[in-house]
Amino acid sequence: MxxxxxxxxxxxxxxxxxxxxxxxxxxxxxxxxxxxxxxxxxxxxxxxxxxxxxxxxxxxxxxxxDQHPPIAIQEVPQAEAIVVLGGGVSPAGHGDLYPNLESGSDRVWHAARLYHASKAPLVLLTGGSDPSHSAASEAEAMGQFMQDLGVPGQAMVLENRSRNTTQNAEYSAEILAEQGISRILLVTSAYHMPRAKGLFEAQDLEVIPVATDHEVLSRPLWRNLxxxxxxxxxxxxxxxxxxxxxxxx
Structure with a gap:
């Protein structure tokens, strides 16, 4: 499938x-x-x-x-957990030393900002991988990056089974339910947020969208053509x- x-x-x-x-x-x-x-x-x-x-x-x-414009960190409300969707960090392949940061790695960086601003005490990283091509899950790769950004390992929970956004929401909801958490800050790229927010809300979670990685920038008209x-x-x-x-x- x-x-x-x-x-x-x-x-x-x-x-x-x-x-x-x-x-x-x-x-x-x-x-x-x-x-x-x-x-x-x-x-x-x-x-x-x-x-x-x-x-x-x-x-x-x-x-x-435009449905989820940037929000200054100080204006983001408190929540019980920060949920970061995969898609920004590629896990290391077999024989590689380190993960690779993609254009969407702003997701992990922004989640670290939120954690250091004490917006939530827990960070849930969600994303699996194909074990035939990757030596670790995407969640593990994001966790490595977050530790480099100063987020302690005990503040992170990894969901490493999901392979798409629907599964991100389903498997994350299971983990959050075990922790008794229902109010989350959802972090993903701005273009991805409308669909992701709907899928997480379908899991009966209170979702506060914190979009990052906004791509559309003003530029000279001739370059747009x-x-x-x-x-x-x-x-x-x-x-x-x-x-x-x-x-x-």
Whole structure:
């Protein structure tokens, strides 16, 4: 089921949809449907070009990020635990010495800020991994980073079974229930927060969203109209979140 969901997400992404459209155009051309092949090819190129524009990528990401703007640490209310979602730190592979920080590692850094500001006494790190490729879970990798940021090991609880956001919420809720905790600060990237918040609230938790890793920045207009691979990646991640939230509903 996990592999099927990954394939479905790849096909729904702008790159996957464009490649599928290009393949369909090629097949139509091979069977003599040249007119249809031409238009499918054009549509595939236009679709890829549009979502590669920073203007389009910022628009779709901004739709998600604007729902949870940045909050100053001093304005964040108290809670019983800080829950940090995986997706920002890649665990070390077999034979590697250290985990790798990804663009979403702001999640761990921001959670450390909250802990040091005494916003909650406990940090729950949630995220598993594929043991055939990783020497540790994502939660363990985040825990290593948090200790380097000064968070003591006894203040952390690891949930290392989950492989997606739905499981993050389900398995974290089980651990929190054992601890008698129902009010949490949820930390994840801003574009990911709307879907994550809904999934954790579905577990009967009182969720205070503390979004970080806001990606949409103001920039000169001319730069927004030139295709970029980073914009295509941002569009893909945002579309995945929107589709995932609709399917969850």
């Amino acid at each position: 996990f592999v099927v969901s990954k394939v479905a997400i790849a096909l729904m992404s702008p790159l996957g949809a464009s490649l599928f459209g290009g393949l369909l155009a090629l097949l139509l051309a091979l069977v003599g449907r040249k007119r249809h092949a031409f238009w499918f090819g054009i549509l595939a190129l236009l679709w890829l070009w549009f979502w590669s524009l920073p203007a389009a990528s910022n628009w779709v990401r901004g739709y998600l990020e 030139l295709p970029e691979t980073s914009a295509l990646d941002g569009s893909s991640r945002a579309i995945k979140e929107i589709v995932g939230r609709l399917v969850g509903r």
